[in-house]
Amino acid sequence: MDAAIRTEGLSKNYRSHRALRELNLEVPRGVVFGYLGPNGAGKTTTIRILAGLISPTTGSATVLGNDVVDRCEDVQRHLGYLPGEFVGYPDLTGAQYLRYLANLRGGVDWSEVDRLAKRFELDLGKRFKTLSHGNKQKLGIVQAFMHRPELLILDEPTSGLDPIMQREFLALLRETRADGRTVFLSSHILSDVEAVADTVAILRSGELVITQSVEALRQQALRRLELTFSDPPPVDQLKRAAGVQEINWDGGGTVQVEVAGSTAELLRIAAPHQIINVVSHEADLEAIFLDYYTARS
């Protein structure tokens, strides 16, 4: 089966500005794929090309096997798309606007609309212009999901959602993946992406810096452990354990250790030394992301 999304040498220039450079991306079906990058990196440009809204300058892209330029209508019919700034007709109510979009898509099962609106506590009877930013975003989410598309392309979908709604939204993404459908989402919010994505791609200045599974990134990430011993800690032995980057010891019973990757050898060395407590802090993925955002090329 075709990949959900494939791009080859995809580039976009806005006059002399190169917003996207030779992007090669493959998003398999049935995953949540996080597309990350700092402001101006080219995320929205990529997404607008994939949604068939703008043309690439060079290179090509297919979405669910359809070329985004030559078969733009097929792409749009099978896609759930949430733009970065979702805009509806000001005087239509949410329900009226969704019915209008549903008709364009050849009809949708309205019970799905009701289910999504209820889930996100969205009043479909209000006019678009009277909705708050977060409620406009919820309407955008409902229109993207209401026809149960095979692929969802979502540009900053959690923007404006409160923490409870964000959690609900992440649950919806997990359910979508469990159905075998695919989600491509851009975000600045690393913790959201980390919580839900299988794979992330990081874009910087229009270029792909890395594509990697979140699991593999986690393996690389530094983990902080605090080990407390009833006897004097075996500091020299701990220093030699695989992955240990740094040890802090103030002369008491507790040592703080930073480990890259597995902590198995460290714990094996510590175990025979009357260890009385182990506190493990989450791997610090954010540090890795920020490193890719700023330092590497």
Ligand SMILES: Nc1ncnc2c1ncn2[C@@H]1O[C@H](COP(=O)(O)OP(=O)(O)OP(=O)(O)O)[C@@H](O)[C@H]1O
């Ligand atoms: N229509 C346009 N005309 C000229 N330049 C543009 C246009 N759209 C985007 N750009 C430029 O292209 C680059 C990439 O923009 P893009 O909106 O794709 O980035 P982004 O990663 O989505 O950023 P953000 O996270 O801030 O939304 C930026 O430098 C931007 O200023």
